[in-house]
Amino acid sequence: SQQGEEDPQALSIQEGENATMNCSYKTSINNLQWYRQNSGRGLVHLILIRSNEREKHSGRLRVTLDTSKKSSSLLITASRAADTASYFCATAPMVDAGNKLTFGGGTRVLVKP
Amino acid sequence: ETGVTQSPTHLIKTRGQQVTLRCSSQSGHNTVSWYQQALGQGPQFIFQYYREEENGRGNFPPRFSGLQFPNYSSELNVNALELDDSALYLCASSSRGIYGYTFGSGTRLTVV
Helix, strand or coil: CCCCEEECCEEEEECCCCEEEEEECCCCEEEEEEEEECCCCCEEEEEEEECCCCEEEECCEEEEEECCCCEEEEEECCCCHHHCEEEEEEEEECCCCCCCCEECCCEEEEEEC | CCCCEEECCEEEECCCCCEEEEEECCCCCCEEEEEEECCCCCCEEEEEEECCEEEEECCCCCCEEEEECCCCCEEEEECCCCHHHCEEEEEEEECCCCCCCEECCCEEEEEC
8 A cells, every 4th residue: 555645747838937735644654755657767866855955956956845744745846858758656654564665656757848 | 086887778668568677876885775766757766775775765665676886886686577668777875874876877677
């Protein structure tokens, strides 16, 4: 079963616009991670936010985490055509279960030039 | 520094057959995890290996098994293949205690 639910399932924007996607989860976590996947190939790690952090930035990426609401958001600013991909949130459990990640269903982002 | 390498890239098998997928970990990583990703869905955790022992397993039947070798490379074996086993199989390596995985490009398995 998947812990995370992502919203929206699909997103279409123009180049230069911002893209925001949300992730909700069910159980307590140690950290939450965001990954990108191009064309059904391997996942690329984007950013990790720990349960005691509320916001984190990496380049054009901004991630927030609200543990009271069990939710996270990923913002991509000034999007580019190359940002077209599927984005997944993944949670790592509070109790060490071998760093097992539980993924959401993903948000498919299309950036139109 | 090399990344995670998976082989083969694509594979077609017949229902009932057995398959072995291979993964070479990123240099310096001692933990390997395997995930199954059905079309249009997020990856599902199969199991993880650390120091050649299984260290956590997801909701997959025993016909899914694995190995980790002293050089931290790994194999995923699936027996008695079913049509629903058709998926992208992803291998990910990490250093235990350090979160954040490096994923391979995956093996696309089609069962006919």
